[in-house]
Each structure stands twice: as C-alpha cells, then as structure tokens.
Amino acid sequence: MTTITDGAALAHAVKDRLESGIQQFEEKVEQGRRAIARGRRAGEDGVEATVSQIERHPLRAVAAVTAVGVLVGCVVGFAAGRCTRRRA
Numbered sequence: 902m903t904t905i906t907d908g909a910a911l912a913h914a915v916k917d918r919l920e921s922g923i924q925q926f927e928e929k930v931e932q933g934r935r936a937i938a939r940g941r942r943a944g945e946d947g948v949e950a951t952v953s954q955i956e957r958h959p960l961r962a963v964a965a966v967t968a969v970g971v972l973v974g975c976v977v978g979f980a981a982g983r984c985t986r987r988r989a
Contacts, residue, residue, distance in 0.1 A: 955962040
C-alpha cells in the first residue's frame with residue numbers, strides 16, 4: 902500500500918524526468934518559430950527583389966514569361982500528342 906509521501910516522491914521523480922524533455926521540446930519549438938520567421942523574411946525579400954527587377958526591366962520580364970509559357974505549352978502539347986497516339 903502506498904502512502905501520501907510515496908505518491909509525492911513518485912510525482913517528484915516523474916516531474917524531474919519529464920522536466921528535461923519538456924525543456925528540450927520548448928527549445929525545439931522556439932527554434933522552429935525562428936526558422937519560420939527567417940523563411941518568411943527571405944520570401945518577402947525575394948518578392949521585393951523580383952518586383953524591383955520587373956519594374957527596372959519590364960520588357961525582359963514579359964519576354965521571360967512568354968518564353969516560359971511557350972516552353973510549357975510545347976511540353977504539354979507534346980505530352981498530350983503522345984498520349985493520344987498510344988490510345989489509337
């Protein structure tokens with residue numbers, strides 16, 4: 902039969918063992934929050950740089966978007982053509 906003092910001693914022992922794990926968990930959560938904040942700032946900086954480059958060179962931006970669109974269109978068209986030829 903356990904007594905109140907045995908229960909208190911057991912609770913204290915469990916608390917001591919869990920305390921380091923809880924502290925490590927809290928540190929990892931804080932590291933994750935800082936990493937998310939750094940990623941958000943890096944993303945915002947990237948968007949600002951992209952907008953700045955588009956404002957400086959609008960024709961180059963339009964040409965690049967057009968080239969990417971043509972390339973994607975060719976790849977999709979080629980893939981769709983191959984799919985329809987296999988079915989026939």
